[in-house]
Amino acid sequence: MKMVSERVCFTPSHFPLYYIYVIEHMLNKRTLIVTLVIAIGLCTVGYGGYLLSQYLFYTQTPQEISTVIPSATLPSPEVAKGTHPLTGLPFPSNASPLIRPFAVVIDNAPEARPQYGLSKADLVYETLTEGGVTRLLALYSSQQPLQIGPIRSARPYLIRQAQDWDAAFIHSGGSKLALDILKNGMQGIINLDEFSNGNAFVRTSQTPPHNLFTSSLALETLVRQKEVSLEFTTLPSWAFSADVPDGPTTTSLTIPYNLPSMVVAYRYNETTNAFDRSMGGMPHRDAATNVQLSPANVILEFRDLVDIPDPKILGLIDFSYAGAGDALIFTKGRRINARWTRSSNGPTVYATVTGRTVLLTPGQTFIEVIPTTLREEALKTLQ
Numbered sequence: 001m002k003m004v005s006e007r008v009c010f011t012p013s014h015f016p017l018y019y020i021y022v023i024e025h026m027l028n029k030r031t032l033i034v035t036l037v038i039a040i041g042l043c044t045v046g047y048g049g050y051l052l053s054q055y056l057f058y059t060q061t062p063q064e065i066s067t068v069i070p071s072a073t074l075p076s077p078e079v080a081k082g083t084h085p086l087t088g089l090p091f092p093s094n095a096s097p098l099i100r101p102f103a104v105v106i107d108n109a110p111e112a113r114p115q116y117g118l119s120k121a122d123l124v125y126e127t128l129t130e131g132g133v134t135r136l137l138a139l140y141s142s143q144q145p146l147q148i149g150p151i152r153s154a155r156p157y158l159i160r161q162a163q164d165w166d167a168a169f170i171h172s173g174g175s176k177l178a179l180d181i182l183k184n185g186m187q188g189i190i191n192l193d194e195f196s197n198g199n200a201f202v203r204t205s206q207t208p209p210h211n212l213f214t215s216s217l218a219l220e221t222l223v224r225q226k227e228v229s230l231e232f233t234t235l236p237s238w239a240f241s242a243d244v245p246d247g248p249t250t251t252s253l254t255i256p257y258n259l260p261s262m263v264v265a266y267r268y269n270e271t272t273n274a275f276d277r278s279m280g281g282m283p284h285r286d287a288a289t290n291v292q293l294s295p296a297n298v299i300l301e302f303r304d305l306v307d308i309p310d311p312k313i314l315g316l317i318d319f320s321y322a323g324a325g326d327a328l329i330f331t332k333g334r335r336i337n338a339r340w341t342r343s344s345n346g347p348t349v350y351a352t353v354t355g356r357t358v359l360l361t362p363g364q365t366f367i368e369v370i371p372t373t374l375r376e377e378a379l380k381t382l383q
Helices: 017-026 027-059 064-066 156-163 176-184 214-223 372-380
Strands: 102-106 123-130 134-140 167-171 189-194 251-256 264-269 274-279 299-304 323-331 334-342 349-354 365-371
Touching: 102 156, 102 214, 123 156, 134 156, 156 189, 167 214, 176 189, 176 274, 189 214, 189 264, 189 274, 189 334, 299 372, 365 372
Parallel strands: 102 167, 123 365, 167 189, 299 365
Antiparallel strands: 102 134, 123 134, 251 264, 264 274, 299 323, 323 334, 334 349
C-alpha cells in the first residue's frame, strides 16, 4: 500500500502560552521580533529539507507503485481495427459480430486427454482441483469448434475466471459451494448447466465421466433461445505487439505438480514463435487435429489457496480471487515480471511491475493459476 507520512512543522503558534509569557517579559520587542523571524526561517528551511529528503530517499519503487494501482483506473487498451480483442489476430470482415465468450469447463484428467477443441480456444485457464488434478476453463469467441470437451463440473474459482469476461459459463454440475454461488446469481455470469440444458450437450460412448461434449453452434443456439445478449462487453487489460519485449530470455518452464501425469511443461519454439505444451512428459494435443497445443503466451499467476467448507472430506480447495499478487508473462521467448489485481467482482487486471500495460504476442494465451506455495519450485525450472 502507498505509505503516507505526517509532515509537521513546529512554529511559535504551537508553543504553550507559558513560553510566550516568558518571551514577552524577558525580551524587548525588537529582540522578540528578531527571534520570531529566525524561528520561522529555520522552520521553513527544515520543512524544505524534509520535502527534499522525501523525494530523494523515500520515493516508491516501481513494484510498490504497481501493487496499489486499482483495477478500475487501468483503462483497457484500444483494440486494433480488424483484430479480435482476446487474441490480437485478424478477425474476418465477413465473420459474425463479436460474441461474448463461452467459458467451458474442460476435463484434464489423464483419461480425458487428448481433449477436443482446445486449439481453437482464445484463452485457456488451468487450475488445480481436488486430488492434485488440474481442470481447464477454455474461452471461445473468435472460433467455433465443432466439438468441445469432455466437459466437467464447476468450482468457485472457475466461475470467477468466467466472470472476468462476462461469459456464458458451461459446466455439468459442480461442488456444493460452486452451485450455491450460481444459484444465488453472480454478476457477469450466464449459467448454462448441462442438467438444465441437456439439448445443447451430447454423451458419447467414452468412459464416464469423460464423455460429455458440446459445440459452439449448440451453445450459441441455446443462448439465442434463452434470449440472452451475445454482445462482447469485456476487453482484456493487455494489448498486443509484434515486437520482442524487454526481459530475460526464457525458453522453457515447468509447473511441478505432485502427480507426474499432471506436470505441465512449456518449451519455446522459435519456428512457430510459440510455447509447445506438454503434460506428463507427453505433447498435449487437440484430438480434433492431433496438433500439439502451442500458445503464443503463457501467464503464471500466483494465488493463495484458501480454506473451503468440505464436510464430505473430498479435498476441495479454493483460490483467493480478490486483492493482488505476482505474475510472470512469457512471450516471444522472454519473461516479463508482472502483477495481477482484482476486485471482488473482477475483472483480473495485469500490469508490469512498473505499472505499464502488458504486451502479448497475437495468438492464444494460457493462464496457469498456481498456488503461492509452488512459486519457488516453479521459478527454479525457468531456463
